[in-house]
């Protein structure tokens with residue numbers, strides 16, 4: 001890193017440490033853009049991380065996730081917790097895609113100094129998105145957030161990746177079972193640790209609760225946590241307190257059973273493994289003549305002079321790696 005860059009990073013981190021929200025935004029942008037400064041910044045911030053509790057909120061489009069996140073954030077503010085909101089969702093009111101009413105409703109949160117809101121574009125690969133989401137959460141964690149709420153639309157593979165970034169995953173469904181049952185089939189069932197039937201001001205909420213409970217009984221049990229089903233009407237705030245209590249109970253469960261620590265340990269291990277193989281790969285491909293040698297071996301394998309396994313062994317040996 002150049003000296004200029006270094007002093008800018010130092011200055012940025014000083015502002016970050018003072019709680020400067022613009023600095024926080026700049027740090028996040030640098031990391032999102034995979035800028036040269038990103039790595040040294042994340043290294044410096046690393047000791048400050050690991051304190052925030054991360055709650056993923058996912059569910060079908062329009063289920064009321066943003067409304068719920070907003071109400072939950074307000075509730076957490078009553079306890080004076082600092083809250084980070086990460087909206088991995090292009091249509092979220094947090095990212096500006098919303099109708100006016102939502103924007104007005106959200107305005108108070110936007111100006112609350114105890115709340116930091118960040119939306120993330122879903123462009124690019126989903127795997128990469130999951131990683132960036134985790135890093136954004138890490139930064140908000142270092143920034144001093146007690147809780148980080150991550151909103152994602154539960155479609156496709158995305159919610160699985162995001163669930164990995166969260167400590168507790170809340171699945172939001174609505175009384176109209178059509179969509180919800182589809183959503184459940186699409187894999188939301190497996191990741192939910194707390195289920196929420198939102199829009200319970202509408203008909204059919206109790207029936208939906210029963211349906212979810214029935215489906216939960218069929219779910220393979222890999223731990224002793226039985227996911228609770230909470231009825232909410234995010235729009236009026238009904239049930240938000242209970243939802244918060246359920247999240248707290250899940251947190252206590254994870255903490256006392258040391259599952260939280262185990263999970264975080266596993267995540268760290270995976271992260272190191274992934275980065276190690278990335279680094280190893282890029283190191284190899286940068287060696288002089290490596291690409292050409294690989295091409296030679298492709299030819300050799302094509303003509304069946306060597307097998308692919310032998311080819312890899314050869315590449316290893318030639319670069320001085322012991323078996």
Ligand SMILES: Nc1nc2c(ncn2[C@@H]2O[C@H](COP(=O)(O)OP(=O)(O)OP(=O)(O)O)[C@@H](O)[C@H]2O)c(=O)[nH]1
Nearest residue numbers: 060061062063064065066067091092199233234235
């Ligand atoms: N009747 C009723 N409407 C609600 C409730 N919660 C949210 N809504 C409305 O449902 C619509 C969608 O709410 P959002 O919070 O934007 O839903 P979302 O799940 O974040 O939507 P996407 O991010 O677009 O997937 C809005 O018009 C909300 O006002 C509720 O409890 N009852």
Ligand SMILES: [Mg+2]
Nearest residue numbers: 065066092093
């Ligand atoms: Mg939304």
